[in-house]
Amino acid sequence: MLRNKIVKTVVMMAMVLATLLMSSVMAMADSDQYPKIVPLPNGWRPEGIVVGRGHTLYTGSLGTGAIYRADLKSGAGDVLVPPQAGRVAVGLSYDSRSHLIFAAGGPGGAGYVYDAASGAGVAAYNFAAAPTFVNDVIVTKKAAYFTDSMRPVIYRVPLGPGGRVPAQSAVTEIALGGDFVFVPGAFNANGIEATSNGKWLIVVHSSRGELYRVDPASGDATLIDLGGASVSSGDGLLLHGSTLYVVRNSLNQIAVVKLNKDLTSGQVVETITDPAFRVPTTIAKSGSRLYVVNARFGTPPTPTTEYEVVQVDR
Numbered sequence: 001m002l003r004n005k006i007v008k009t010v011v012m013m014a015m016v017l018a019t020l021l022m023s024s025v026m027a028m029a030d031s032d033q034y035p036k037i038v039p040l041p042n043g044w045r046p047e048g049i050v051v052g053r054g055h056t057l058y059t060g061s062l063g064t065g066a067i068y069r070a071d072l073k074s075g076a077g078d079v080l081v082p083p084q085a086g087r088v089a090v091g092l093s094y095d096s097r098s099h100l101i102f103a104a105g106g107p108g109g110a111g112y113v114y115d116a117a118s119g120a121g122v123a124a125y126n127f128a129a130a131p132t133f134v135n136d137v138i139v140t141k142k143a144a145y146f147t148d149s150m151r152p153v154i155y156r157v158p159l160g161p162g163g164r165v166p167a168q169s170a171v172t173e174i175a176l177g178g179d180f181v182f183v184p185g186a187f188n189a190n191g192i193e194a195t196s197n198g199k200w201l202i203v204v205h206s207s208r209g210e211l212y213r214v215d216p217a218s219g220d221a222t223l224i225d226l227g228g229a230s231v232s233s234g235d236g237l238l239l240h241g242s243t244l245y246v247v248r249n250s251l252n253q254i255a256v257v258k259l260n261k262d263l264t265s266g267q268v269v270e271t272i273t274d275p276a277f278r279v280p281t282t283i284a285k286s287g288s289r290l291y292v293v294n295a296r297f298g299t300p301p302t303p304t305t306e307y308e309v310v311q312v313d314r
Contacts, residue, residue: 154219
């Protein structure tokens with residue numbers, strides 16, 4: 001009897017190990033099918049990045065407001081949204097229901113919406129006059145939320161059934177309160193994320209190196225206790241379960257933060273670096289892979305300056 005139990009235990013352990021090994025091999029094989037580097041057009045000046053349907057990636061241009069579409073499996077791509085006069089594209093977000101791309105408009109104080117299939121403009125929203133820098137955006141089931149690095153507010157664009165976008169008159173401005181600290185003349189709220197149910201937003205304060213849990217209805221911000229750790233130079237955010245990835249652009253790092261259940265505290269459990277990082281700004285996920293876009297801030301932008309998207313493991 002004892003011998004039979006031991007045999008069964010050994011067999012079960014062997015099956016578990018085999019399953020884990022197979023999963024690991026499949027993940028490695030899957031990763032190997034996708035290029036490490038996805039080149040962008042020379043002179044593109046990227047900042048925002050988002051993954052849409054399948055393995056399609058989109059990244060905007062700070063220089064022209066254009067949006068580039070790339071296939072993460074082949075590395076090939078094309079310009080989806082042509083250059084837009086007077087516009088820039090900073091942070092991006094994608095709504096799978098409507099197949100729309102939302103783009104933050106930077107110093108123009110605006111937000112834009114494009115059809116992810118055709119590249120056609122769908123909507124444009126004027127949020128604020130100078131000084132302003134509409135930096136990032138996240139789409140939830142009920143609304144799209146935009147940060148402004150020069151003003152202590154979040155802009156809310158409510159979404160209708162199926163992600164239908166509204167008229168300008170529906171846009172509201174939500175003041176950031178609670179623990180949020182506004183520093184005049186500095187870059188304040190930058191990257192933004194949301195929980196899967198849309199109950200909470202997470203915002204990074206670039207100059208103070210802080211993370212906040214924000215109530216999307218009231219704007220009340222609660223400082224997330226990182227136990228003394230800093231996420232200075234924090235830029236793009238990606239929330240996966242209870243793990244928050246924070247891109248620290250000028251440091252060429254991604255801080256991996258494990259958050260508690262109510263998002264009031266977290267611990268930096270890992271720092272991801274890569275020799276291919278050249279001032280990464282924002283981050284996206286596709287399957288088991290993470291992608292960051294190199295903005296190369298500090299490198300003089302010219303028509304021949306090279307830019308790329310870099311794949312890293314999570």
